Amino acid sequence: MANPQHAILTNLTKYQWYTHFSRTDGADLGVIKRALRDTRAAGAQTGVTTPINVCFLFGPTLLADLTDDIPDDFQPYPGYESSDGKVAKATQEELLLWIHSDEKDLCWETQFRFRNAVAGHMTVARETPTFIYRNSLDLTGFIDGTGNPVPEDQHDRAIVPDGKPGAGGSFSIAQRWVHDLAYFEGLSLNDQENLFGRKKADSARLPKQVPTSHLSHVELREGATADDTKPKRGEMVRRSTPYAFHDGTVGLYFMGFCREQAPLRERMEAIYGMNGQQRDALTDYSTPASGSFYFAPSIETLDASLG
Numbered sequence: 224m225a226n227p228q229h230a231i232l233t234n235l236t237k238y239q240w241y242t243h244f245s246r247t248d249g250a251d252l253g254v255i256k257r258a259l260r261d262t263r264a265a266g267a268q269t270g271v272t273t274p275i276n277v278c279f280l281f282g283p284t285l286l287a288d289l290t291d292d293i294p295d296d297f298q299p300y301p302g303y304e305s306s307d308g309k310v311a312k313a314t315q316e317e318l319l320l321w322i323h324s325d326e327k328d329l330c331w332e333t334q335f336r337f338r339n340a341v342a343g344h345m346t347v348a349r350e351t352p353t354f355i356y357r358n359s360l361d362l363t364g365f366i367d368g369t370g371n372p373v374p375e376d377q378h379d380r381a382i383v384p385d386g387k388p389g390a391g392g393s394f395s396i397a398q399r400w401v402h403d404l405a406y407f408e409g410l411s412l413n414d415q416e417n418l419f420g421r422k423k424a425d426s427a428r429l430p431k432q433v434p435t436s437h438l439s440h441v442e443l444r445e446g447a448t449a450d451d452t453k454p455k456r457g458e459m460v461r462r463s464t465p466y467a468f469h470d471g472t473v474g475l476y477f478m479g480f481c482r483e484q485a486p487l488r489e490r491m492e493a494i495y496g497m498n499g500q501q502r503d504a505l506t507d508y509s510t511p512a513s514g515s516f517y518f519a520p521s522i523e524t525l526d527a528s529l530g
């Protein structure tokens with residue numbers, strides 16, 4: 224049986240650090256592999272007692288240069304646009320180094336060592352340190368993560384099953400959403416709750432979902448989306464966390480995992496109304512500044528390709 228990278232399904236720890244890279248012209252793959260290998264051992268040094276959870280996620284081009292174990296239907300992130308001009312732009316890169324730990328300094332140190340080790344061979348496209356806010360709240364004050372599969376189902380929902388190409392790996396979507404909190408906080412409580420389709424106080428699901436609610440776009444069911452009389456399909460495991468920059472920019476770093484990529488694309492098309500439905504009211508107050516699809520190979524595939 225192929226095993227997923229531990230960081231994906233283990234409990235999310237307090238601090239996260241996202242760093243996206245792409246190769247420079249003439250990059251030496253051997254240097255990159257050595258840096259990845261060393262980073263897998265992060266935390267083995269004397270004095271580090273807090274776990275450092277490290278996950279390597281590859282874009283289609285770098286994955287193809289590292290392994291023949293390519294999952295089915297792995298596409299680069301295309302970008303999305305609603306008919307009234309709301310845009311989720313595409314910023315596909317070749318590597319996402321995702322680190323989480325209860326110690327922020329260890330997140331920083333791990334990515335810092337990696338980026339120095341690949342200097343001249345990879346450039347940093349963007350990075351975002353994030354954090355768990357109170358009881359897993361989005362900065363709007365809504366609990367984020369309630370509809371995730373229960374822990375015992377998460378492996379099945381997020382990890383490519385044995386026998387398939389890419390077994391033990393996981394498809395991922397990573398986006399930095401920028402919130403207009405002044406707009407959101409100007410909405411009545413009733414409008415805020417209808418925007419997500421859940422109560423603010425306790426995340427209870429509203430019995431009636433308005434067509435623009437977030438759940439009317441992302442709660443995929445065997446029948447109509449958000450028809451809670453039907454079983455769920457295409458479930459994903461979300462590991463999103465908020466961020467706040469010094470210039471006042473705030474939002475949610477959306478990070479999700481799925482055993483297939485198609486349900487991730489389907490949700491993005493729905494959110495932007497590209498499937499004919501009204502766009503998600505979420506896009507009235509939040510816009511992604513970046514977006515990419517990655518694949519996190521199994522531990523065994525990493526062992527084989529990095530040595």
Ligand code: HEM
Nearest residue numbers: 361365366367368369370371400419441442475490491509
């Ligand atoms: C600004 C960005 C986003 C925010 C603030 C946000 C927030 C939320 C909140 C508050 C909920 C309800 C509670 C919960 O189940 O976690 C939710 C549910 C969910 N969201 Fe989002 N979300 C965002 C973007 C996305 C995107 C881009 C996707 C998929 C591509 C997505 C997929 C889901 C799913 C699958 C659920 C659970 C549906 C179910 O119960 O079956 N979200 N989100």
